[in-house]
Amino acid sequence: MTPLASYLLVAALLFSIGLAGALTRRSAILVLIGIELMLNAANLNLIAFWRYGPHPEALTGMMFAIFSIAVAAAEAAVGLGLVIHIHRYAHTTNLDAMNRMKG
């Protein structure tokens, strides 16, 4: 059986790729994709810890992951809605142009 550490390594890799995407991309949509990747890395962790945890027979980890995926879906919907709106307003999705909140 594959040890827990491998799952965690994959999850960490996935999270790092998502974080890197979210931090470096200029396009708002790609930033959203990065965020989705990070969320999925977290989900993977949830499942892994459940399976290797003390009570794998209870479906707690599974429930947590499904709940998290539902929240991620809602977040993606809101995020995409915002991006569409910003695009309509400013005709761009470039995040560097969106600095109206500058102090």
Added chain:
Amino acid sequence: MPPQDLIISSPFSITQMLWLIPAVPVVAAGVTALLRQPKRRTAVTLAIGSVSFSLLLSLVAFVHMVVRWAEGFCVHETVNFTWIQVGATNVELGWVLDPLAAVMLVMVTFVSLLIFIYSTGYMKHDENYTHFFCFMSLFAGSMLGVVIANSLLLLFMCWELVGLTSYLLIGFWYQKPSAAAAAKKAFLTTRVGDVFFLLGMVWLFAQTGTLLFYNGGTGSMEPEALAGLLAQPAALGLTAAGAISLLIFAGAAGKSGQFPLHVWLPDAMEGPTPVSALIHAATMVAAGVYLIARVYPLMQAGALAGGTTTALTVVTWVGASTAVFAALIAVAQNDIKRILAYSTISQLGYMMAGLGMGGVAVGMFHLVTHAFFKALLFLGAGSVIHGCQDEQDVRRMGGLKSDMPLTFATYSIGMLALCGFGFPLFFSGFWSKDGILDAALHWSVAKTPFYMLVLGALLTAFYMTRQVAYVFFGHWRGHKPAHESPAVMTVPLAILAFFAMTLGLIGTPAWQWFSAFLEGRSACFDLSRIVYPEFLALMGTSTVVVILGIVLSWRLYGDRSPKPEQPDVLEKAAPLVWRWLRNRLYVDELYEVTVIAYYGWWAWVADWLDRRVWGGVVDAVAWAFRGWAQLNRFLDSNVVDGSFDKGCDELAVGGGLLARVQTGRVQTYLRVLALAVMVLAAILIWSSRT
């Protein structure tokens, strides 16, 4: 029958409605004052209408009193009410109807009405016509208030109102500096008397606790209060009654122009002539005499049978000396109105002397007859002035008897009445003046007043003849030709002339109706009172004296028509005496260098103190506060404001610095967050290793 009081409760009696007599003219004056623009016709209608109404009511009151008298009652019908209540002290006001008030009411309203009618002609071209009738109505109302007052306080209030209207009317032509000065002089001089009057009033209130004259036994003029006043000693051997009487007399002397407070009355002639006639000859100046008659019980308190009191003796001496003094000055005056003014002062002296020696009836009789013939003389003088285009100097008139026949006829009647011309035509002044002379002859204290009054009568005849000779005889010495006045002026003259001739009949010694009415006795016709030798001698004396005066004067002045520039006949004979008389015995100058100079000095001192001392103190305080304010301003702008501004600047700089952190770029925030998480993770890992 002794006087008895009657407190009236029936709401429909004339006494209850008596307050309307003064109230209606006062209201008319108020309405006139509030008119939006000068409305001549409305003002005249209101003034004459209100006085006619008062005259009507006064006649009703008079008839009512005569009926009561005929029934055998001599009553004071009073209506009293509480005005102010302070603790246990009541200040009561009220009005009284008695024969004295009734006679005075009819006289005042009747003379006022005639003078109002006359004024519509005399004041026709004046631009302040509306004001004039407003003031005149106010005067009539206040004077009637004086007459009906049953409380010394109410009387004093109306008395002051009368003084105010007198001031307003003397200064009616206020553009003339002399008129403005005369108004001030009148106001201030009478105020000197009024201060004493007020003192007497306060003293009376302190002693008796009431200022009502008659109040069913508890009034201040009734025996109970008088006995209390007599028991109370004051200074200089006077009782409280005597001292209060003298104080009140000082007020009366101010108003009635008695020596030494007479100086304002001749100057008061600066007012329009109808004002002089109504206020400064017929009614207001008689208010002082009326006041003495009103408080006569107090004046007389403590007199033995046939005797006199200190107060009455003072009244007599002041009156008699004023009578002679003013008559002397009148001889040397050339202004037609000033001659009459001094004659008024002189006649007021007669009234006072009559009150002092003969009682209420003697003085009041002369007051009433004098009111008619003096109003007549003043209105006649007004007619002359009007006809001669505002010329007042008798030396620039002359020969008017053919130009102004009606004025001449009526004026002569007034002049003969004033002289007290007796045989063969008995003018009203003859009877009233003889009453006073008769009283003087029987006065128990001294005979000197009698001789003074006889001398006064001689002088009166002299100066009146001089005036008439100057004005109506000889030839015309003025510039423009004179003309007769319109009927609206001559008809009142004729009516007054009728009364000046006949009014004496109600008080002849044979039928002493007037004194009987005032004193509550019954009158009967008895010729024997005339034909007893002593009285015939008196009548003869006075007739001779008057004729002597007239003849003497006529020989000096009659038909001579001297030039205005020529010195007077008497001036040639005795220049020094003439100069003294001409300058009114220098009384004004004496006051100028004594009283006025004294007050002027005090005013100067007060002014100096005000400017230099108090002004300096005030300035110093102002400077101190100004310096203090400067210091405060410096502290405020440099210390308080500076530190506050500095704080604000620092905050703004700090905010600017912090604002740079807020780039507005989402990814920057995310980077910081990621970095922070990494640092946190590193710390956690590091700490868990050990």
